[in-house]
Amino acid sequence: MPELPEVETVRDGLERHVVGRTVRAAEVRRPYSVRRHLAGPADLAGRLAGRTLTAAVRRGKFLWLPLDHPGAPGTTPDDALLAHLGMSGQLLVRATAADVAAAEHPHLRVRLLLDDGGALDFVDQRTFGHLSVVDLEPTADDRPGGAGSDLALVPGPVAHIGRDLLDPAVDRDVVARAVRRRRTQVKRAVLDQTVVSGVGNIYADEGLWRARVHPLTPTADLDQATALRVLDGLAEVMGEALAQGGTSFDALYVNVNGASGYFDRSLAVYGQTDRPCPRCGTPVVRESFMNRSSHFCPVCQPAP
DNA sequence: CGCTCTACCTGTGTGC
DNA sequence: TGCACACAGGTAGAGC
Known part of the structure; x- marks a missing residue:
């Protein structure tokens, strides 16, 4: 994935x-x-x-x-x-x-x-x-986290996609405000590629776990520091996965599925239903979300 | 305009 | 054994 x-x-x-x-x-x-x-x-x-x-x-x-x-x-x-x-x-x-x-x-x-x-x-x-x-x-780079009035040369179908958290030009403070501006739950906001790009279901769950934020927390309840903690958690887990993927990368073979090897070893909550939370030992909970699933620790990430 | 929901697709695993 | 169905999920676009 x-x-x-x-x-x-x-x-x-x-x-x-x-x-x-x-x-x-x-x-x-x-x-x-x-x-x-x-x-x-x-x-x-x-x-x-x-x-x-x-x-x-x-x-x-x-x-x-x-x-x-x-x-x-x-x-x-x-x-x-x-x-x-x-x-x-x-x-x-x-x-x-x-x-x-x-x-x-x-x-x-x-x-x-x-x-x-x-x-x-x-x-x-x-x-x-x-x-x-x-x-x-x-394209006017005025998406959240963009570099203001700078023009970026991007394909038309990408014009509405926000910068991602590993982009050197991203401004996390601006992205955090964009997340808080939405009127929805925090997981929906970070999965919205126009707000911040690159986050899918796996890293959303992992980043929210690191930030100790429940996926259904209303964005309206997030202060700036908490929103930044979520972005930091997302950037951290994606950075670690990238580092692992890079080390296992095989020359002349550009692989995607499982290339990072990250899924087997380092996931705290995604796909870990009923297994102990690595922080507190409480069994990880899986809930239906947007016709998908969310995984979280019910103690570390208290329900809103 | 902003937010929510569904269709799109196929292989694997599970229950009856 | 065979069948039905749930599940995995990013995105565009329809719907409200």
Whole structure:
């Protein structure tokens, strides 16, 4: 389940192994996986052929690779290959033609054949993820936590996504005020990607546990210090997961599912129903929330 | 405009 | 064994 640390691990792998290479051709095996590319699979393939991948950029859980102009290398890219991994998406680098041939996979959705004989494969079991080629647009960076009037060059579908807590330009004080401005519960607020991006169900539960805040606490009840403690808890747990993911990252293999190894060892409450809270030993509680689930310690995180 | 809820998708696990 | 169903969950867009 890729959240911010997993997507950042993928971005880092793409930066080191794919950036600078050129797409020879794109094969769309499953049109549904490019459904956000409104002009259709053939148009997507046409816009990728012959283009060079010039960078790997991420905001929250969105990831994009700006594309060089075929006839004008070195100019500022104005479009990009945009990816969202959804729940189960993986971007897998195949180094050689032999690797490509050996890598047929029942969940292979899109294959980008590269000009050096390798490939970049988009594999996605549950197909919540998607790829598209979209224009980059100078976007007023006035989202919560943004850098005020600065313009950021981001894909159109990413324009409404807030900065994430691992972004050096994020202002946690501003994000905390944005969380408190919402009229809802704190877990809903931190899952809202327009408020703060990159947080999914797993890290929301873990961050709230670290901050000792119940998921259903009304945002109206949060003072600034408590809201900041929640953001600190989220940033801390995502930072630790990223550090672990980075150390287990395998060269030439950009993995997502379980790449960090974090899920098995370090989760305090997520998926730990009835197991003891690592702080106080009280059994962890699971409750239904937004057709999902919330996990928390009923003692450390008292109900509002 | 702000908030809430659901559809989208597929493989795995569980209960009858 | 076979079937039905719950579950995992990020996002866009509809609904209120």
